[in-house]
Amino acid sequence: MDYPALERAARREDAAEVMRHAAAELRHIASGHSPLRAVRHPLGFVCLPLLRDGPYGVCVHVFGVSGSGEPPGTPQDGPPVPDVHSHSWELTSTVLYGRLGNRRMRVRERAEEPTHRVFEVHSDPSGVDEVRPTRRLVSCLPGAEQTSVRGQTYALPAGEFHTTVVPGGHPTATLVLGRTVPGRADLSLGPLQAPGHRMVRRMCDATQTARIARAVLRRMHEPGPEPPG
DSSP: OOHHHHHHHHHTTOHHHHHHHHHHHHHHHHTTOOOOOOEEOTTSOEEEEEEEETTEEEEEEEESOOTTOOOBTBOOSSOOOOOOEEOSEEEEEEEEESEEEEEEEEEEETOSSOOEEEEEEEEOTTSEEEEEEEEEEEEEEEEEEEEEETTOEEEEOTTOOEEEEOGGGOOEEEEEEEEEOTTOOEEEEEOTTOOOEEEEOEEOOHHHHHHHHHHHHHHHTSOOOOOOO
16 A cells, blocks of 8 residues: 555545545455454444554544444444544544544643643553553643545644544544654543543454445445535
């Protein structure tokens, strides 16, 4: 996979080119011949990790997948966690189908009356995330929300606190490009007195992974809301 070419296509909002790349990768996974396995993320979506190459990463994020790996459109174990977080990497994401909202949060340091504590998230290749409290206390208020539909691309800089919202809980998938920024950490906000804890990313088996990829491909070829002209 040519990350720079895909990033250029996404940033110029060449949806057809991005969709072509995504479909090619998904067809390989759906065939059952790929060693890739889907991963259940603690924030309530399934991740298909297409590329990990140094500071670069490409994933398909699928919202609306049950714990058994049933196709998008079946009930989830529960709604996605409305977690306020920021990434250690620059995010460029194109919606493959459905709608996805991102609400930027106004976070202020050294607030006189803090509402949240900042936590660092340390991810281990084994699939365990260590969520460690820091001394940073902040206030957090909701900011502007941006909703993107099929074919639209949005970007978030590293370090920007936000939440992800799936309007109505409808099936949605995005192709996500990430470029790690040196010196940044993955962060989340939590209660002031909350202790550190662990989150586990559960891996799907080969059958579930292929089923999810096939379902995403079907959804990509169904008619859906188009971006405004």
